[in-house]
Amino acid sequence: MRRRGFLAAIALLASGPLPAADSGLWQRLQDGGYVLLIRHAATDPGIGDPPGFRLGACATQRNLSAQGKRDALAIGAAFRERGIPLGPVLSSRWCRCLDTARLAFGRVEEAPMLDSMFRDSAPAGRAKLREVLDRVAAFRRDSEARKTSLVLVTHDVNIRALVGEYLAQGEIVVARPGPDRLDVVGRLRAQATGVE
Numbered sequence: 001m002r003r004r005g006f007l008a009a010i011a012l013l014a015s016g017p018l019p020a021a022d023s024g025l026w027q028r029l030q031d032g033g034y035v036l037l038i039r040h041a042a043t044d045p046g047i048g049d050p051p052g053f054r055l056g057a058c059a060t061q062r063n064l065s066a067q068g069k070r071d072a073l074a075i076g077a078a079f080r081e082r083g084i085p086l087g088p089v090l091s092s093r094w095c096r097c098l099d100t101a102r103l104a105f106g107r108v109e110e111a112p113m114l115d116s117m118f119r120d121s122a123p124a125g126r127a128k129l130r131e132v133l134d135r136v137a138a139f140r141r142d143s144e145a146r147k148t149s150l151v152l153v154t155h156d157v158n159i160r161a162l163v164g165e166y167l168a169q170g171e172i173v174v175a176r177p178g179p180d181r182l183d184v185v186g187r188l189r190a191q192a193t194g195v196e
Contacts, residue, residue, distance in 0.1 A: 001046060002079065002177070004059045004163050008083070009087075016117050019070075019115075020170055021110075022102060022112065024175060025185070025186040025188070026082050026084070028185070029082070029084045029123075029149060029174065030082070030083065030084060030085070031150045032085050032087075032146055032147040032149055033146045033147075033149065033177075034141070034150070034174050034175065034176060034177075034178070034185070035145040035147050035149065035150045035162065035174075035176075035177055036086075036149050036150065036151045036152065036172055036173075036175075037152050037159050037162065037172065037181060037184055038075070038100065038151065038152065038153045038170075038171075038172045039101075039102075039154070039155065039156050039159055039167040039168070039170065039171055039172075039175040040064070040068075040085065040092075040094070040096040040097045040099075040100045040153060040154070040169060040170070041064055041067075041068035041069070041071040041072040041075070041096070041170040042061060042064065042067045042068035042154065042170055043062050043063060043064055043065055043068055043096050043098045043100045043169060044062055044064075044167045046062045046148070048062070048118055048119075049061050049062050049094075050062065051184075054189050055093055055094070055115075056093070057096035057127050059131060061094060061095050061096065062096065063096055063099070064095075064096050064099050064100065064103075064194060065097055067098070068100070068169065068170065069096035069099070069152070070104055071169075071170040072099065072101075072104045072170070072177075073103050074092045074101065075100075075104040075170065075172070076104035076106070079104075081160065084146060084149065084166075085148040085149065086105065086149055086151055087139070087145050087148030087149060087150050087151070088106045088109060088139075088145075088147055088150055089107055089108050089109065089151040089153070090109050090111040090114060090135075090150070090152050090153070091108045091109070091110060091111060091114060091152075091153040091154070092111070092114040092115045092116060092153065092154045092155060092158075093110050093111075093112060093114075093115055094115065094155070095181060096157070097114070097154060098110070098153075100153050100170075101151070101153045107110075108153070109151075111135075112128075112151070113128050113131035113132050113135065113171065114128075114132065114152055114154040114155075114158060115128070116155040116157060116158065117155070117157050117158050117161060118155065122188055125161060129158075129161055129162060129169055131166075132152070132158075132162060133162075133180055133181070133182075135150075135176055136150065136177045136182065137177070137178065137179075137180070142178040144189050150177075162182055163175060163184050168185075168189065170188060170189070171188070171189045172187065172188040172189070173186075173187055174186045174187065174188065
């Protein structure tokens, strides 16, 4: 199992850089109605969290690196510069996700449904996905909310489970909410030098 994950990571790295988002994607975001799945910005090296991890105790977690903090600020700047209307900003309770959201958007609401599924049992993971899709469905039904985009800051494993996409740290999947699913329409990649 561990070997397959390693091979998948190598294949992802070998695939080269992701194409830049076209200006049309930014233009579509002006209209609202999208879900932005954001993988937390760059962290200190590692996978998962160190031994002794405690939710709510950032010193026990893998946190944003200096580059990750710059990248998170760049994400927020890119959305503000383009005047993209954003609705609720929900985040995993892991510090690296909360910090990404706070630095990017200046606000965040903790959402346990976005907590990492890395060590979850299959039923627990499915329950989180169901809760996320229910929240997206409520957003989709709310005509006022649909004038904005829903922001979900979470982890790679959660995003892969929701839309089947592998993301780099700080990368964003733009999705259109469908009935009981999310349809990917594009990607945005953030770096301190800008968001493509």
